[in-house]
Amino acid sequence: MKKLIKLVPAAILVLFxxxxxxxxxxxxxxxxxxIAEDFSLKNIxxxxxxxxxxxxxxxxxxxxxxxxxxxxxxxxDRIQALNEKYAPKGYPVIAIMPNNTDVKPGDALPEMKKRxxxxxxxxxxxxxxxxxxxPKFGATKTPHIYVLEKTNKGNVVKYIGAIDxxxxxxxxxxxxxxxxxxxxxxxGKEVEQKETKAIGCTIKV
Amino acid sequence: xxxxxxxxxxxxxHKSLLNYKKCKEVxxxxxxxxxxxxxxxxxxxxxxxxxxKITEVVKETTKEVAVNTSETNDVKLEIYDxxxxxxxxxxxxxxxxxVNFWATWCAPCVxxxxxxEKLNSEYQSKNVEVILVSLDFPHMYDKKLKPFIKENALxxxxxxxxxxxxxxxxPKVDKGWSGSIPATVIYKNDTSRFYEQSFNYEExxxxxxxxxx
Numbered sequence: 065m066k067k068l069i070k071l072v073p074a075a076i077l078v079l080f081x082x083x084x085x086x087x088x089x090x091x092x093x094x095x096x097x098x099i100a101e102d103f104s105l106k107n108i109x110x111x112x113x114x115x116x117x118x119x120x121x122x123x124x125x126x127x128x129x130x131x132x133x134x135x136x137x138x139x140x141d142r143i144q145a146l147n148e149k150y151a152p153k154g155y156p157v158i159a160i161m162p163n164n165t166d167v168k169p170g171d172a173l174p175e176m177k178k179r180x181x182x183x184x185x186x187x188x189x190x191x192x193x194x195x196x197x198x199p200k201f202g203a204t205k206t207p208h209i210y211v212l213e214k215t216n217k218g219n220v221v222k223y224i225g226a227i228d229x230x231x232x233x234x235x236x237x238x239x240x241x242x243x244x245x246x247x248x249x250x251x252g253k254e255v256e257q258k259e260t261k262a263i264g265c266t267i268k269v
Numbered sequence: 270x271x272x273x274x275x276x277x278x279x280x281x282x283h284k285s286l287l288n289y290k291k292c293k294e295v296x297x298x299x300x301x302x303x304x305x306x307x308x309x310x311x312x313x314x315x316x317x318x319x320x321x322k323i324t325e326v327v328k329e330t331t332k333e334v335a336v337n338t339s340e341t342n343d344v345k346l347e348i349y350d351x352x353x354x355x356x357x358x359x360x361x362x363x364x365x366x367x368v369n370f371w372a373t374w375c376a377p378c379v380x381x382x383x384x385x386e387k388l389n390s391e392y393q394s395k396n397v398e399v400i401l402v403s404l405d406f407p408h409m410y411d412k413k414l415k416p417f418i419k420e421n422a423l424x425x426x427x428x429x430x431x432x433x434x435x436x437x438x439x440p441k442v443d444k445g446w447s448g449s450i451p452a453t454v455i456y457k458n459d460t461s462r463f464y465e466q467s468f469n470y471e472e473x474x475x476x477x478x479x480x481x482x
Contacts, residue, residue: 229437
């Protein structure tokens with residue numbers, strides 16, 4: 065009993081601390097249904113790109129990715145495939161490189177350009193200079209996908225998470241999360257799986 | 270349970286293999302140098318044979334038990350899917366477990382590993398154990414993970430979590446985990462905390478100390 069009494073303050077303390085750290089780990093970014101603010105970021109060709117430039121688009125597959133994360137690299141071809149499949153249908157991929165390039169020189173703009181040329185990226189590959197955009201989204205890692213639907217009110221966040229359920233082997237994928245989300249939106253349906261989780265590289269601050 | 274069994278079997282196997290080799294060596298000397306003692310040798314031979322039979326049996330059993338264990342570079346990996354791994358998040362033995370999710374490709378993870386290693390050795394007496402959970406890609410096990418473990422002489426327990434359906438298991442580790450690494454769970458019995466962040470040694474100590482009060 066005495067032991068138990070001793071444990072009570074300890075338990076309260078632990079509760080207290082975990083309450084605080086919980087707040088710390090919950091990101092302040094967009095949730096499902098939120099309106100994503102437009103941005104203006106530099107593309108690898110030097111031009112600035114905004115979502116509003118895409119007059120014909122029905123929505124966007126905003127992809128936080130980079131050169132240096134092996135996870136992101138594994139998904140490069142699949143990101144490219146997404147753009148090839150969905151840009152003609154009105155959902156282009158907009159890739160954003162969110163890392164601090166002082167920490168990751170391999171993600172600097174010239175390196176991004178090189179990688180895009182090597183891989184033949186057909187989508188814009190933007191750099192989040194000053195790292196102001198990714199925190200608004202609440203992106204924490206690469207790759208991290210946000211599917212947006214263009215509405216009268218703005219670009220509404222409809223899906224957040226991974227591209228599919230198997231990072232190591234594209235041929236072993238069972239569920240294509242992003243494709244399912246965009247397919248649903250294209251026929252005016254609700255996205256069934258709105259959020260998914262995947263391992264990725266922490267965005268370098 | 271699996272590991273304990275596996276370890277015991279391995280030890281036994283190792284021992285009996287050694288015995289067998291030793292036995293053979295001794296025998297050889299015996300036959301060449303002391304023909305007079307031939308009858309003794311024959312007796313010994315019989316016992317060696319028996320020994321080797323045991324070895325064979327154990328070998329087979331080990332194969333069966335350790336299906337998920339791959340072995341090269343002298344580093345053995347314990348590989349689990351999430352169902353197999355979950356036990357490491359649910360031990361209720363009054364020990365404080367520090368479970369760190371990392372990968373050799375994750376620079377901030379590699380940077381903080383020495384702190385976890387230090388914690389593991391310095392807090393051993395305080396009933397704290399570090400478990401390093403590698404999320405390396407399967408095709409990198411031999412190329413990167415094993416050499417890394419060997420070169421850095423990691424003392425903490427290293428296990429590999431190989432379960433590509435991450436969306437199914439990440440929330441089971443912690444609902445708030447977005448999936449970025451490094452990430453760490455510290456727990457003791459039913460009290461558990463999750464950290465999606467990097468640590469330095471002082472921060473790590475501070476967190477672990479909360480569990481030791």
